[in-house]
Amino acid sequence: MRDDPELTTPIGLARYAHDFFDSSRAVDYHYGKSDGFDLVSQMPALYLIGHSIELAFKSYLLHRDITLRELRSRKFGHDLHSCQRKAEELGLSGLVKFDSAEAAAVELLNSLYSKKQLNYIETGIKCIPEFGLLKSFAIKLIHAVSSEVGYEDFNR
DSSP, X not given: OOSOTTTSOHHHHHHHHHHHHHHHHHHHHHHHTSTTTTTSOOHHHHHHHHHHHHHHHHHHHHXXXXXXXXXXXXTTTTOHHHHHHHHHHTTGGGTOOOOHHHHHHHHHHXXXXXXXXXXXXXOSOOOOOOHHHHXXXXXXXXXXXXXXXXXXXXXX
16 A cells, blocks of 8 residues: 555545455355365455455545555554554444444454464464354445445445
């Protein structure tokens, strides 16, 4: 993400959120046909849906005048919780409501996503969130943000 607001826009981030979301579903669907992965999603599917959620939050935050430089800073980085907290502070909760199971799934995802454990292997036991709950959260979020920022191609 560059610091030039002419190159990175809320609509562009919403579009990428949509694209990464669609990709996460395709990967989950593909691996879901394999033995053992019908219950737990593969790390690439989790990474892709996490990235879609991050982009949707950042689309909303950029729309609400948080600068690109600030969005790239350690304050937000890849921390879904920090992005969500700031987005809700700036009115997102008036646009969309998440149920407690969806929110808990995103918190679990964030514990892996924000520390890059979905990108790089770190051995040991991990708590993996249910993909269906993440999907439900992402659909609600991307739908609300897309409408708010003017991106009209999210029809899920």
